[in-house]
Amino acid sequence: MAVLVTGFEPFAGLLHNPSHALIEHLPHTLGGEELVRATLPVDTQAVVQRLETLYAAHQPKAVLHLGLAQGRSLLSLEQVALNLLDFDIPDNAGHRRQDQPVLEGGPLALLTRLPYRDILEVWKAAGIPAQLSNSAGTYLCNQVMYLALSKLPQDVPTGFIHLPPDETLALSRPQPYVPLEVQARAITLALETTLTFALPNQPRLDR
Numbered sequence: 767m768a769v770l771v772t773g774f775e776p777f778a779g780l781l782h783n784p785s786h787a788l789i790e791h792l793p794h795t796l797g798g799e800e801l802v803r804a805t806l807p808v809d810t811q812a813v814v815q816r817l818e819t820l821y822a823a824h825q826p827k828a829v830l831h832l833g834l835a836q837g838r839s840l841l842s843l844e845q846v847a848l849n850l851l852d853f854d855i856p857d858n859a860g861h862r863r864q865d866q867p868v869l870e871g872g873p874l875a876l877l878t879r880l881p882y883r884d885i886l887e888v889w890k891a892a893g894i895p896a897q898l899s900n901s902a903g904t905y906l907c908n909q910v911m912y913l914a915l916s917k918l919p920q921d922v923p924t925g926f927i928h929l930p931p932d933e934t935l936a937l938s939r940p941q942p943y944v945p946l947e948v949q950a951r952a953i954t955l956a957l958e959t960t961l962t963f964a965l966p967n968q969p970r971l972d973r
């Protein structure tokens with residue numbers, strides 16, 4: 767069984783998305799599990815089918831979705847996803863949404879299924895600049911987090927981490943950033959912690 771990690775393609779006129787760049791920096795296996803990486807389209811319609819295909823093809827034992835949060839200077843471990851799509855900035859296919867649910871009839875909010883307190887502790891010990899966030903927004907990242915938590919089995923650790931700009935984005939427009947290498951280390955630690963704490967039958971990993 768595999769562990770699935772995804773990033774997003776660039777969007778909103780940017781030429782780069784650290785969440786896409788970062789997945790190439792992750793190890794190929796973690797704790798003996800294959801790490802499957804994929805890049806999701808920033809298209810509110812196409813992303814639904816893409817997720818279904820990925821989940822069906824890999825039957826992952828843990829899932830971590832990643833995206834960029836422009837304007838945030840720390841990694842954000844997202845605590846909740848809302849059943850709401852509401853965005854003025856069109857996605858890459860030109861769609862906009864207002865006051866629409868991600869899933870008709872679904873609960874208003876879903877809580878992450880990552881061991882987030884453990885991840886925060888591990889990050890703190892490693893000096894990772896990160897925070898717990900209680901808003902994943904109402905754009906594609908929140909949609910993917912909500913869909914993942916709705917579609918994957920309850921016992922599959924599942925969640926979302928928003929990444930800050932990296933050095934490539936900071937070079938094109940001066941802004942606070944966290945180097946991609948540090949972000950990749952943080953995500954590797956988050957995945958290791960998830961396999962260790964959320965799947966108790968897993969042998970403990972060496973850090």
Ligand code: PCA
Nearest residue numbers: 774833834905906907908
């Ligand atoms: N960030 C956007 C969507 C794609 C991405 O990387 C978001 O925060 O919703």
